[in-house]
Amino acid sequence: MAEPVTAAQGVGLAAYLLLAVSMLLNALANFLIKLAMRGQQFQLDLAHLGETLKQLAINPVLWGGVACFGLALVGYSVVLSRMNLSTAYPAMAGGGFLLVFVLSALYLHEAITMTQSGGAFCIVLGMWLLLR
Numbered sequence: 001m002a003e004p005v006t007a008a009q010g011v012g013l014a015a016y017l018l019l020a021v022s023m024l025l026n027a028l029a030n031f032l033i034k035l036a037m038r039g040q041q042f043q044l045d046l047a048h049l050g051e052t053l054k055q056l057a058i059n060p061v062l063w064g065g066v067a068c069f070g071l072a073l074v075g076y077s078v079v080l081s082r083m084n085l086s087t088a089y090p091a092m093a094g095g096g097f098l099l100v101f102v103l104s105a106l107y108l109h110e111a112i113t114m115t116q117s118g119g120a121f122c123i124v125l126g127m128w129l130l131l132r
Helices: 014-039 046-057 060-080 085-107 114-132
Strands: none
Touching: 014 060, 014 085, 060 085, 085 114
């Protein structure tokens, strides 16, 4: 089992870049899946399960999102081999949230409240503190 990375050992720039790429891919995956589901009205009962699965299976935008999730998983797995989970996960989750937050506002025209903006600022501050 690998030893945890200590602050004294440092984490290379490549690990941070791969974390950023993985974060981007994760956010893009969520965005693509949202695009794929726009206008869809799936039934959530056993009687319609087959039709729902069929509609999901033939949706290329959904598969693009799944592919992005897969690539993000590969990149993030490499990151975790080089970085502590206690640093990588909050950065991945917080950064992913911020990217989805911005994409949702800019491209999906979702309303952003002042409270949400304040929360996003707190996440940026927290990430800055974590990654110093």
